[in-house]
Amino acid sequence: MTAIDDSPVRDPAALRAYMVRALRDQDAITTEPVAAAFAAVPRHRFAPEAPLDVVYDLHRIVPVKKDEHDLHTSVMSAPHLQAVMLEQADIEAGMNVLEIGSGGVNAAYLQELVGSDGVVTTVDIDRDIVDRARRCLDDAGYGQVKTVLADGETGVPEGAPYDRIIVTAAAWDIPPSWIRGLMENGRLVVPLTVRGTTRSIAFGRDGDGLVSHSYRLAHFVPMQGEGAAKERKALLRDGVVVQTDDERVPLNTKALDHALDSPRREFWSGAAYDMPDELEWYLTLHLSSPARLHASEDVIASGLVDASARLGVPALVSGDSIAYRTRRENEDTGGFESGVVAHGPQAEALADEYLRLLRQWAQNHRRRGAATIRFLPGPAPSVLPQNTVLKRHGIVAVSWH
Incomplete structure (x- = not known):
């Protein structure tokens, strides 16, 4: 079921309310703050060129930019995936949040979640995407969101430390800047690609490394710049x-x-x-x-x-x-x-x-959440243990219960 398919109306406010109910029905939205954020943000203002039935469809992306090979380099992610990741992030009012990969609407959801006392910074490597996000955020009334043009691989250290870092592009690795930029009790939510398979993983700090709280199915356009995968x-x-x-x-x-x-x-x-x-x-x-x-x-x-x-x-x-x-x-x-x-x-x-x-x-292991995922930064051991994948900045180790 998608929000628009069963709805007889084409009014944005009504479609937004219907979308929130449908996301609740599918357990993508499970908390009141995320429901309130999705109810408040005028999603269509961030994709003025797209039909309403696409913008408010639970599982459809809105293409924003393509490369010379006609492959997507930026999209507005589907509401279902955005809701799942925001629930994974467990954001509270007053937090300092960094979004890596700008689109606009997700930063608006983040601003609703952190409230007037919180800070949201969104960074992207592409000038066109940053400028578009800035225009849409201002138009929708979210001028307080900070937009930054930079390679997401380096993060935005001047705004650190962050309570939450949310990555909205498929990352092949986890650079040291993301871990350094995270508070001790902070959380990193990242669509991490391991051997061609991507999962949105909510990581918490674990010493110098990270350990998963949850993971969910995810599809994203890949990171660009220094963090690009070499497939x-x-x-x-x-x-x-x-x-x-x-x-x-x-x-x-x-x-x-x-x-x-x-x-x-x-x-x-x-x-x-x-x-x-x-x-x-x-x-x-x-x-x-x-x-x-x-x-x-x-x-x-x-x-x-x-x-x-x-x-x-x-x-x-x-x-x-x-x-x-x-x-x-x-x-x-x-x-x-x-x-x-x-x-x-x-x-x-x-x-x-x-x-x-x-x-x-x-x-x-036939159940939900049977795996625990760890990211261990630094040089890899001479012999990799089973279920361990070597990355540039460390290793991903997965165990099943």
Whole structure:
């Protein structure tokens, strides 16, 4: 359900009220302060060029700027995701908050949450985006929000320390400036990308590092500037892409494309399939040679690649073979059963590893919030422990309970 689809009206105030009710119904809004912020901010004033049915749709973004390849470099995020992250942030009146990645409307929500005694600073690397945010904030009555043109990698140290830092772009790493800029009892909410999978993680300080309070599914445009991710992508054929940020993963484009032409083999785990966001997070950290497989609607419709790859699916690759997750209906496993699609000479070996992980997750970790995520800054140990991912500024370590 989205806010606009079921609403017979086109009045912004009525649509805003309807949006808040719908966000409550979907548990994106769970507290009164966040509900009040969403009810107060005239969201459409931050996207005057967009139709109201798009602006107030719970799950739709509003494109703001694209690059020369027609890829989004800035969007106004969907209300559902913004509400989830603001709930994760647990903002109180009077706080000092830094937003990294400007759009305008989220900074307005932040200002409503901190109130007249609080301070909100929003920073972006793109002059066009900062200028647009400034115009929209002034037009909507939020002139007290500070806008800064700078690379978010460095933060805004002159305004530190911050009670909360909210990042509204997908970050591949956590730079030292963000941790230094956070109060001892502060909280960092960041869409962190690990092996191609992004989750909005609410971190608290833990000594010199960070430990998670919660994590949620998230999709954002990537960071620009110094914090940009260095990913490898292999276009196997039109509409089929494999990507990874792990240098150890072999991406032999020709061989993997040839593997797709080999017979499709399906293997079934006998384990329940549900909560795909939790399952994908587990797979991302446990697969020995992980990548992410994306396929277009045309390719999926042709039957070459399963529908699970529509938004990207964790894949296990070797030099000449590939395996990825699928599902089928099975009442014996609670409605759906997890399985694996594999192609290439090593299909069976890759499927065996993948199936083992599907069964382990279903047996031991099939619930919300089973993972604890830590960020440990500084040089990495000579041997990385299991479920640990090396970043430029430290390591991400994940444990499951």
